[in-house]
Amino acid sequence: MKVATFTVRATQVQSERWKRMAHAEGYPSVGAWACSALDAYLGMRARAGRPIPLAWSRGSRFTVVLIDGREIRVEGVVSPPFGIYRGTSYGPDRNKLRTLVHIPTRRVIATLKSSQHCRTLAAELAPVLLRGELPEPAPIIERHARQSF
Amino acid sequence: MWPYAAERKFTVHATYDQSAAWGRAASIKGLPVPVFLSVAADVYAAHLDRLHARLQRAAERRAARRDR
Numbered sequence: 394m395k396v397a398t399f400t401v402r403a404t405q406v407q408s409e410r411w412k413r414m415a416h417a418e419g420y421p422s423v424g425a426w427a428c429s430a431l432d433a434y435l436g437m438r439a440r441a442g443r444p445i446p447l448a449w450s451r452g453s454r455f456t457v458v459l460i461d462g463r464e465i466r467v468e469g470v471v472s473p474p475f476g477i478y479r480g481t482s483y484g485p486d487r488n489k490l491r492t493l494v495h496i497p498t499r500r501v502i503a504t505l506k507s508s509q510h511c512r513t514l515a516a517e518l519a520p521v522l523l524r525g526e527l528p529e530p531a532p533i534i535e536r537h538a539r540q541s542f
Numbered sequence: 543m544w545p546y547a548a549e550r551k552f553t554v555h556a557t558y559d560q561s562a563a564w565g566r567a568a569s570i571k572g573l574p575v576p577v578f579l580s581v582a583a584d585v586y587a588a589h590l591d592r593l594h595a596r597l598q599r600a601a602e603r604r605a606a607r608r609d610r
Contacts, residue, residue: 397561408550434582446566
């Protein structure tokens with residue numbers, strides 16, 4: 394299996410503390426402990442509700458239910474479970490607005506001024522989804538809509 | 543976190559998926575991944591210190607109740 398390698402530097406005090414923690418947790422080395430420590434740290438941040446950085450890919454197609462009930466396939470950027478397409482909840486539109494969609498439910502979450510606003514909103518909603526709450530029109534979405542326009 | 547103060551080096555191996563997630567999280571903070579690893583290790587070590595201290599205090603209280 395291919396792996397990425399990072400070299401982490403530490404002071405004497407840090408080194409002693411990390412070695413003590415790695416030994417206490419049962420890891421054979423500080424490197425192995427640091428790997429799980431960072432994963433645990435990111436998990437803690439997600440559970441604390443901090444925005445989660447998402448990776449977006451272009452050229453993906455997904456289905457969205459419009460405001461009039463029609464289901465259409467649109468093309469946009471995707472970071473599961475979110476997608477962004479050019480247009481509004483009335484349909485695709487090459488003007489400047491972008492719409493954030495929750496792909497599993499095919500529901501429009503919000504229409505904002507730019508793709509960057511949509512990505513920021515998605516990053517804030519991701520921890521909400523992790524905790525099992527639905528992305529209902531909430532203060533988070535309303536705040537982003539206000540700031541976008 | 544100033545690198546010239548560092549005296550020890552550790553090697554951390556990660557899968558490409560892990561490394562991508564770490565890179566995204568580190569870029570939010572504007573840090574390179576090794577520095578972000580160092581910060582996260584310090585935070586997690588502090589969390590473990592507090593957890594072990596809490597468990598130790600609970601064990602001492604249980605022992606004191608048993609002795610009474």
